Amino acid sequence: MKLSHHLPGSITPVRFQRTIQSIFLLYSIWIGWRFYQFTLWASGQTDIYTPRPDSVEAFLPISALISLRDLIQTHHWDVIHPAGLSFFLIAITISFFFRKAFCGYICPVGLISGWLNWIGSKLHLSKVPPRWIDYLLQLVKYSILAFFIWIVVFRMSLANIHSLMRSPFNLVADGKMLQFFLHPSTTTLLVLVGLFVLGIGLRSFWCRYLCPYGALLGLFSKFSPVYINREEKQCIHCGKCRLACPAGIDVDVREKMISTECLGCMRCRAVCPQEECLTVRLGDSPIRWWYLGAGAVIMFMLLWLIAFALGGWESTLPKDMFRIFYQKIM
Ligand code: SF4
Ligand code: SF4
Ligand code: SF4
Secondary structure (H helix, E strand, O other): OOOOOOOOOOOOOHHHHHHHHHHHHHHHHHHHHHHHHHHHHHHHOOOOOOOHHHHHHHHHHHHHHHHHHHHHHHHOOOOOOHHHHHHHHHHHHHHHHHHHHHHHHHHHHHHHHHHHHHHHOOOOOOOOOOOOOOHHHHHHHHHHHHHHHHHHHHHHHHHHHHHHHOOOHHHHHHHHHHHHOOOOHHHHHHHHHHHHHHOOOOOHHHHHOOOOHHHHHHHHHHHOEEEEEEOOOOOOOOOOOHOOOOOOOOOOOOOOOOOOOOOOOOOHHHHHOOOOOOEEOOOOEEOOOHHHHHHHHHHHHHHHHHHHHHOOOOOOHHHHHHHHHHHOOO
């Protein structure tokens, strides 16, 4: 079966990915703006009330991990940050089915990382270190992930978990995070500049080496039935796919891209001169390249709707409670 490179209207894989990523980035900025306005009201700086956007809890993965431990042990859904827990589970579910397409299409940091890669490649700086250094550096994100899991799962008692979940600090954790970025300390600024420079010099530096969220999703992506397949007979070993891969995968020598790093972004396929060399497979069957990204987004929307309908998204805490704690702590 011949599978076209393009969607109707000549939408290339890169344009397809960038369009979806841009929509999610714009949505995140809108959420950030609404939340900022909410914090102005909650901290008493204005009397104009802006409802708190629950989606902001997507940026609280540690709180979500704590809520997940509570859910598994007590079967109670977190009422303080319900959207954070739902979002966390949605991202994991997407990884089960569509590899790390959450990183490739939905997470706004993935787009920023892509921009840094683009700047790096224009300046001829963006490098992938030798394989053994690459693996060593990847250990950092797995170590951070293991540390959090060890603390939350093995070191904290259920009583500790409950007291942390109900603490004022947890209630305003998203506000604290906003303050962190709105009023960065000198150290924070230096770290951000360092990440910026490293992101230009080393391909997808933050995502590949430091992000524990991506590390977790990568592990779940190992169960995904969808992957990129390289047809050896078609391959002319030009190496373009390896150069284009934001995850630094040696696509030109592997038969199946079942790496924990594969984002399903299809950039390898976009640059491949051989039309049928790199294909997306579901099990052994080829499927169209855009099913991967589209499937991840559709699954995201469906699960979000389900979470919303089942009451697993909107916080039921009275808005005045937020105001009391924001005025005490912020
Ligand atoms: S690795 Fe982390 S920061 Fe990067 S796209 Fe994935 S979740 Fe986002
Ligand atoms: S771009 Fe295509 S032809 Fe070139 S090495 Fe990669 S898979 Fe082979
Ligand atoms: S192997 Fe292809 S689909 Fe996977 S991350 Fe690399 S470029 Fe994207």
